[in-house]
Amino acid sequence: MDRGSERDASPGRGAENTAAGRIPLAVVIVDRAGLVSHWSSGAGRMFGPGRETAVGQPVADLLPVSGALPDDLRDDTPDDGAGPDLETSLGAHTGYPTAGRARLTPPGRGDDERIDVLWWAYPLVGPGPSRLLVLAADATRLREARGHLDESTERIAPGFARHTELPTAGDLERRLPEILPNMGPGLSARIVSQILELGYPVLEFSQYERVPVTPYWGVPRRPGRFDSVVPRPRSEPLIPADALADLEYAAVRERLEFLNEVSSAIGTSLDLGETIREVTSAAVPRFADFAGTHLRSAVLAGEGFPDGPPDASTLMHRVWVEHNDEPGRWDDTVPVGEAFAFPEHTPFYQCMVTGEPVLIPRISDELGNRISGEFEKRDLRPLINGRSLLIVPLKARNVVLGFMVLLRRPDRLPFDGMDRTTGAELAARAGLVLDNARMYTYQENVAETLQDSMLPQVSPRMAGCDVATRYLPGTLLGRIGGDWFDTVKLPGSRTALVVGDVMGHGLNSAAMMGQLRTAVQTMAALETPPAQLLRNLDDLARRLGENYLATCLYAVYDPIRGELQIANAGHIPPVLVRAADGGSELLELPTGAPIGVGGVPFEATTVRVAPGDRLVLCTDGLVEVRGSDIGEGLAALCESAAHPAASMDTACDTIIRALNTRGGRKDDVALLMARLNGIPxxxxxxxxxxxxxxxxxxxxxxxxxxxxxxxxxxxxxxxxxxxxxxxxxxxxxxxxxxxxxxxxxxxxxxxxxxxxxxxxxxxxxxxxxxxxxxxxxxxxxxxxxxxxxxxxxxxxxxxxxxxxx
CATH class of the missing domain: 3.30.565.10 (Histidine kinase-like ATPase, C-terminal domain)
Structure with a gap:
């Protein structure tokens, strides 16, 4: 038979005698300097050195496999301190995948213990330090397990089958994390993108027989679809008995590495939505083919910790779905955002109420019909029948916050007891980060509600003036601040214009802001003169606490007399835009000391204004950027305030766009603009x-x-x-x-x-x-x-x- 034609054939499609099985792989990653950057436990068993010894060593010293690497890489090359340049030394040798076979004697063994090694080398290109992926298999173990291969057999050879049970690129992408579980999803995705056109590694035993090489996770293989050349019990794994302990240890290790990678991948953000997506995506495709996360309403709404255990009336929201099926297959039946109470007598309800994982190795047609019958107007059977189901609770402090539904396709090994333990640990870690995000969301909602309740609803039309305002929260976590603005109607058609900034951030600053704003409103209604008002406010702040510090600018506009009375307590000066010529200026005012310092006098200044002039008051968060002079920000404020605008809202937006794009803004911003129309x-x-x-x-x-x-x-x-x-x-x-x-x-x-x-x-x-x-x-x-x-x-x-x- 022509070898090329044979490699294009799928197992079982052009041969009668084909067997499927699994044997361990040695997996090695070589970086651009020719040093080992990854050394699997299988590589340690096959070649001798352990991971701690091998990582960082020249690959030529550790892989005595003839032809696996170019000869010049194993030569004594001059050491310039950076190691050999693998990219240069490999050259055209690794521009394409290579494969071979070698006989070698592992360290510490005699010549009579030589092993037969089959290997594949995939070149890796693109960003990142990795340069070469090497896979190796011990054909000696396979020979002992199968019992029909002798020393004279030369028909064992590695190959690359373009269709070997993986007819599409999507199948390969789905299977690769299972094939190479200790590579991690990032590197696995990179490998997938480069070897889709290179084929899938197989062992050729004859012109008619191949066995895919995949790692074994300690679970006996499923019986193959075809009989092997030498009949064996269908339940017996295709591995030697003395390797079972090693493989079971490897299975546990693989799961621990998976959980470790998941732990580092989730919880990177305190945003609840982002955390939900990270948690759900972590399970697919390495652990499951479908993952759906459901959370209780109180958790999703940021209303605090749920009260009591869930029951049949508890609404659960499907907040995210991840799968590797064809796009859109799940969208109509299990749409994201749907909220409903799970019926009793379903495994979902059982997990939700008991707080324990529920494992169903295979969903039978009977069970699938019963589950689908509990949900009105939707047929779940085509999606779940025949699949393996694992439902794990998402808990925090022994309270169920929700659960995650995990499914595997029928062509994949079903969930088992070890998977149940792994899934429960995955859910425990996911529940912790979800609870952290929930608590942060709840606290942020409380703080924002407090601050929003303290910010006034300013009327856009006052006697003789029009007013527009803007408030921007800070960009830091815990962005609640103490900036505020206000307008107060005074007798005589006058209007008080106020802007202030409590030093610091958080709930204390927001609470102090509310106290000071209330005090200003009360004193303004009593027609307290601007300078006297700031003195009273200073006394109040010192009575409230030693650390109460704030800046404040208080102005009273008299539209009949056409004048402003302004007093300043350590605040940045306002900008006055003259209607006559469109020019803008920073008003020169006595600076004064911040509120709460005490013992410093405050002075009021009277400024004559004309109809149509605009007064701009803001807090320093708009003009002050770390690493820049505040004078630059004030100059930018004057320039943007003078820009012609069709309305007050447009003028405010122009200022925000001009100054908010300056990098480094972290503080909150309060902006108040008043057009001083006057009264004829x-x-x-x-x-x-x-x-x-x-x-x-x-x-x-x-x-x-x-x-x-x-x-x-x-x-x-x-x-x-x-x-x-x-x-x-x-x-x-x-x-x-x-x-x-x-x-x-x-x-x-x-x-x-x-x-x-x-x-x-x-x-x-x-x-x-x-x-x-x-x-x-x-x-x-x-x-x-x-x-x-x-x-x-x-x-x-x-x-x-x-x-x-």
Whole structure:
């Protein structure tokens, strides 16, 4: 028979006498310097030296196999300190896979103990230090096991069969981690990509018979499809009896190496989704052909540790599926993201409730029908019948977080007791990293919820100004910080603009931020001047704790007078963009000391502004990058703030894009931009009234005329009623001094009534016979908002009337 034709044939397809079996392989990896970088336990048994001795040694000294390596590699080459250059020495010899046979005497044995070695050498190219993969098999053991090969037989030769039970590249990729389990998935994938066109190593016993060479994991081989030349019991493994102990030890070692590699591959991230993908992918294809991970709802949602054991009502989410079947085969029947409760009397429910692995060596048609019948509107039988099933629980602190479903194809050895132990250990390690990711996700959700609850919902329209804000969390793990911004509506159509930064990160910083923000809002509502507000805030921080430090910038915008009053406590200066020429500048303010330092005075500065000017306040996380001067960031802020924009939101986005792309940002960022529109003089009316009840009628008349002048007849009736109630209170309880009335048109109508009685009014519930006490109740029901503030010896009662229903 023609040898080339024979190698193209698949076993069992062109020969009647073909036997399938397994014998151990020696696996050696040689790096580019000609040194051994991997030496399997099988190589140690075959060639003598152990792994500790062989790794790092010149390969020519350890592989006395004639023809396996070029002769010049075994010569004494000059040592330049880097070892021999394997790439140069091999040259054209290893451009293609080579194979051969050699007789040798292992170290420590006599000439009568020579062994017959068959070997294959695969060249490895591409990145990485590995250069050559060498596989070797002891044909002596095979001869002793089969009993029909004698010294004169020369028909034993290695070959490369392009179809040997592996008709597609996908089959080879699926089988290679099983063939070379101690190579690891990374190197196995690299080998797969290079030997798909080179063929699969086989032993040729004759022109009609081949045996695939694969490692043995301590499980007797399945009976072959064809009878061997010498009939043997079908349950007897094709290995010598004295090698069983070594192979069982190798099987355990392979599993330990697999678990070790899995442990190093999972848990690389605290992201729950990434951890789930790592855990599921670790099992395929080396341990199983299908892996599906299911988690309880509380775990997936980051709601904390699940309460109690699962039961028939517990929802399980299928969070990831990995398999090596054809794409899309599982998608419709077991879609990722599906949530359902597993029915009782299924192995999935048994594993979930007991917390113990469930092993089914083969899913019979009867069992497959019963499992499929428990799930409505889906037929699982084509996917599971005939496969080997192993379900392992994912547990942490003795609580079941979920489980993993593992399946093997019918053409693969079924799961056994050792696989059950391996799968349980895999699940235990996976459960640990999943719980770590769950706890991190839960803590991050708690911190983010806390911080989000403390950040204000800023109204985009304030009296005389438009506001836009942005907040970016930090890029570090535990990214919660203490940056905040705020706007506070003040009497007189004024607006307080605040930005602050608590030093540090984490829950403590976020909690302190909430306390300081509340204090600022309270003092701002009391019309505390900017410098005095920062002094009070400094005293509060020192009372709260010694380590409470923060920076803060507090500005009050008066749209009627067209000015800003600003006080700074160690914060970066704001940017003012002038509408007249589009230029931007950093406002020069007294820096002050951070809040919490104590003993340092604060000063307020007044800045004149024109309608259309924009004020930009931000925290240092936007402009400060480690390794760069903060001046560069401030200059970039000025430049980007001055860029023309169609809207306030677009202007904020322009700043974020310009500065957030600078590498190295780790801190959180708060950005507040206000366009200072001002209020025109003809939209403000102010009158002085005497403390006389007859002035109430005059106040109604003045308000009616002004509203009609502004073209607001629909607002007259409600406005007159509210003004009458508030002015009457000021005349009766205002201390006998003059009363001020001001009306401002700024989106809505703002009314302010000022008298000389500093005591704030108290809204009461009037009885049926009471003649007074109803005025503020009417204001509260009809006005959009109302309030009262005191300043010096005077108080102001104000209310807003919406111009649109």
């Amino acid at each position: 003089d003809d939209h403000v009316a102010h009158w002085h009234l005497e403390s006389d009840p007859r002035e109430v009628s005059r106040a109604r008349h003045l308000v009616r005329e002004r509203l009609l002048e502004w073209g607001l007849p629909h607002a007259v009736d409600t406005a007159l009623l509210l003004v009458s109630e508030v002015v009457t209170n000021a005349v009766r309880h205002g201390g006998g001094g003059p009363v001020g009335l001001r009306v401002v048109r700024a989106g809505d109508l703002l009314f302010e009534v000022t008298d000389e009685e500093p005591e704030l009014p108290d809204m009461r519930t009037a009885g049926p016979d009471d003649e007074a006490g109803r005025g503020l109740g009417v204001v509260s029901r009809l006005a959009k908002e109302w309030g009262a503030t005191t300043r010096g010896h005077r108080k102001t009662v104000w209310f807003e009337q919406a111009l649109t229903p």
